[in-house]
Amino acid sequence: MIRTKDKADAGHPEADVSVIYTDKMKKAEYMQQHIGEEYEGVISSITSWGMYVELPNTIEGLIHVANLYDDRYYYNENTHEMVGSDLGKVYKLGQSIRVRVLDADKENATIDFVPAAIWG
Numbered sequence: 001m002i003r004t005k006d007k008a009d010a011g012h013p014e015a016d017v018s019v020i021y022t023d024k025m026k027k028a029e030y031m032q033q034h035i036g037e038e039y040e041g042v043i044s045s046i047t048s049w050g051m052y053v054e055l056p057n058t059i060e061g062l063i064h065v066a067n068l069y070d071d072r073y074y075y076n077e078n079t080h081e082m083v084g085s086d087l088g089k090v091y092k093l094g095q096s097i098r099v100r101v102l103d104a105d106k107e108n109a110t111i112d113f114v115p116a117a118i119w120g
Helices: 004-009 011-036
Strands: 039-048 049-055 059-063 075-076 081-084 090-092 096-105 110-113
Touching: 039 090, 049 081, 059 096, 090 110
Parallel strands: 059 110
Antiparallel strands: 039 049, 039 096, 049 059, 075 081, 081 090, 096 110
């Protein structure tokens, strides 16, 4: 019998997905114990639905655009930035940001952050 790691090493895409999902699920389970805590992170990706922030411990979570309460933000596809339409605040790739853990869902393997500055 081939273990999942061996399959991933052998180039089986389904094993790669399984390993990635398991990793994300375990990280979400870990972060369930840290809801409400604040961390420094770096914006690792920006999309139309929000910004992904990676913490120094490699845990990555999403700041959903709906949780950016200080302005109405839109994704600028040309510059890969999240831009506030009223106040003009700009979030950029690689930018440091302090986040608060809003939620962590083991079953869906998701972690939600909010900017700590907005939530005070």
